[in-house]
Amino acid sequence: MTTFVARRLRNGSAALLAVLAIGAGVYLYHLALRDTSFLTGWLLVAAFVTLAAYNARKKLPFIPLARSASWLQLHAWLGLVTVAVFLMHAGLTWPTGVLDTLLWLLFVGLLASGIFGLLISRLAPRALTGHGERILFERIPGFRAELAREVEELATASVRELGSGTIASYYSRRLRPFFARPRHLLRHLAGSAAPVRRLQRELRALHRYLSDDGRATVDEIEDRVVAKDNLDFQYAWQGLLKGWLFTHIPLTYAAGIVTVVHIVFVYAFASSSP
């Protein structure tokens, strides 16, 4: 079985060779005094269709169209080759017309969201594995509601059974909002555990005002705070993993449409070009 490092080297080398070969071809085309923009343009279209075909492959899991992992490798490396072809096509200058600017922005958006998706696809799983139990995304709201219900019961029971309002008061001010919905999502994405540590400090600070039973209740609540924090962590990262595609795929469709319009315009006005 090929290691990931070996595969990266192999595919990276192939992509580099492809860029060099395309570059050489375009250069020879240029030496022949031909308009290279048509060549690079159609190369871009071909690359775009191949890249978009990955989504179609996902819709056909029962057809033997190579493994999805192989398609993703092709998608990622061909995406990088496409950047080089795009630069050969559009150059390094800012586009002039509205349509070209739009297409340029869409392409950059696709590239940025693709690279972002690739990065978080590699980074997020390790973060999730290293941060407590992995939980199915769809189950997170249910678990959160369960924790919220348990903490509310502990807080109300403390009033009834311990005759103390300290825990209930803290609960209504600080914990009820915390358990009400996902919290500190950006902090989780940034790797910060400061919010949960703060809550833990505050809970432990209550110990001095409570009986032994009250302290035991606070410890139970603290366990649930940590569990809820893990749910938020899972929610933030898994949500990001699921959400980035909502940028990448609409951009693909938009770029596809604008590309068609671009091609129509190019050919409509090609005869008037020198």
Next chain:
Amino acid sequence: MVESTAIARPQRWDRPFGPDMTDVDVEEVLEQPLFRDIDPGQFPDSLPLREIIRNDTRVRHFAPGDVIVREGDYGNSMFVIIRGRVRVVTDGVDDAELGRRVRKRPRTLFQALKQLWANDDQPEVRDISTYFHGTRNLDLRGEADDARMYLEDVEAFLRQHETVPLDDGAPFGEIAALARSPRTATAVAETATDVVELRWQGLRDIRRRDAGFREHIDGLYRERSLAQHLREAPLFAHLDDGVIEEIARHTSFETHGAFEWFRDFKKVKGDDPSAVLRQEPVVAGQDHYLDGLIMIRSGFARISERLDQGERTTGYAAQNDVFGLEEIVRHVRHGEPLTFRRSLRAIGSLDILRVPTTLVERHVLPNVPAALLPDSDADADAEAPAWLEQCTDLGLPQSLVDFFVDERTINGRATMLIDTDRCTACDDCVRACAAAHNNNPRFKRHGAIHDGVQVTNACMHCADPVCLIGCPTGAIHRHESGAVIIDDATCIGCATCANACPYDNISMVEIRDSAGEFIVDQQTQQPIVKATKCDLCYEQLGGPACERACPHDALVRIDMHDHRALAAWVNRK
């Protein structure tokens, strides 16, 4: 002090095989030729012969045409005919003749594509017109454990096949019961037939205590199967028939562990490792005299060595693996002591063949290809692990090996493992599975995680598929592709398989029609349930959809016995 809950200690026969066995039945069974000569005096007071017969046998009545056992069923009992005639089919029976509507070959490209628009929107939709009732020479009678298929026209069936008749007093099915292997032939009642069925536990106890019974049963096994089993093993495959026969005559057949290991395992699963280890009887102890080469016939074993106060797992063994070969080679070549360097422990039910060391030295070592022999020149002590965290024998992290063995994951031939360091939880695997199964996912992306490896709740298509034991209609069976599959048409929803699966990988579902309405029992109006599980996409083009759909190379279906592939997958990072 909290008072403990007291219950009567569970006893050997809390669940008799046939709860309706009367004294008359017991007498009748003991009069059968196979049991007639057994001396009851050899049995201890705690385990009298009469009680074994009362609790471990049952008398079953079959009508003409009833299918008693099917080829391919997993055996856990043997039969003796009391009266009547049974026909054993010797030329094989097609799945369709047994009511299974199982696809032999994968779909065509068009059939595969058709799933794009033909999959149902509702969950668990079934087309009941494909069920066999009234459409074939086959039907079902009885319920639950007593359910059986029957041939409506047994005469026609027998005319189409080559069969061997068995009459009063004849035993059959002993090989499968003894070796925990699939039934090799289908047996059908030709006339009204009464048989006594002896379950595995009783067979074991009588065989252990009565020499005559043991010789008779083992004789049948030697005559019919042992030589063939030896020939199947690479180590013996090159020997000529005469030598094989000689080795077979001197080889002992042993069973270790519990036949229904999955019941005890469920109780200690995920528990203290020492509790798991206590369930694994030692077959060969470290430093004990090596009296014979051990060849695993079926089941699994843990290979371990003592380390401080515990046992360190160094590997595991399964069917056709041998244990003790390296020691014999070292003994012959270097004069090292003839003792086991490591221990072999039965995981679940383990059947072994013990080939006398002298025969191995005389016949096997001089002739075996060098590639099949271990490297005996390496210093044995130098092979000791340099680090506790790495299992050098398998090339895997030690804790992962312990986890796989403790969790019995090693049973899997197509275990679904997910690398959680790469899995983005995109659920493409689940969607692909659903798309390939009429929009019903056949696994849960969930399961125990250890060292970044998740053993997912998907059927592992076990080497020892305990789910097959006891299926009254043979609906769950091993497909010729190797996958363990359930034939929906013959499944009666008894949940025997789901209850037996130690890994909770079989689900019972309520089936619906295409409008989404539950399909109900005509009599009770209760929904019909069916067992469902992963079928390894045996009818899809290209293999398991889940594995092919994973974009991040996180998911694999792997044969846990293929140590090299497993190590390569784990270590590819």
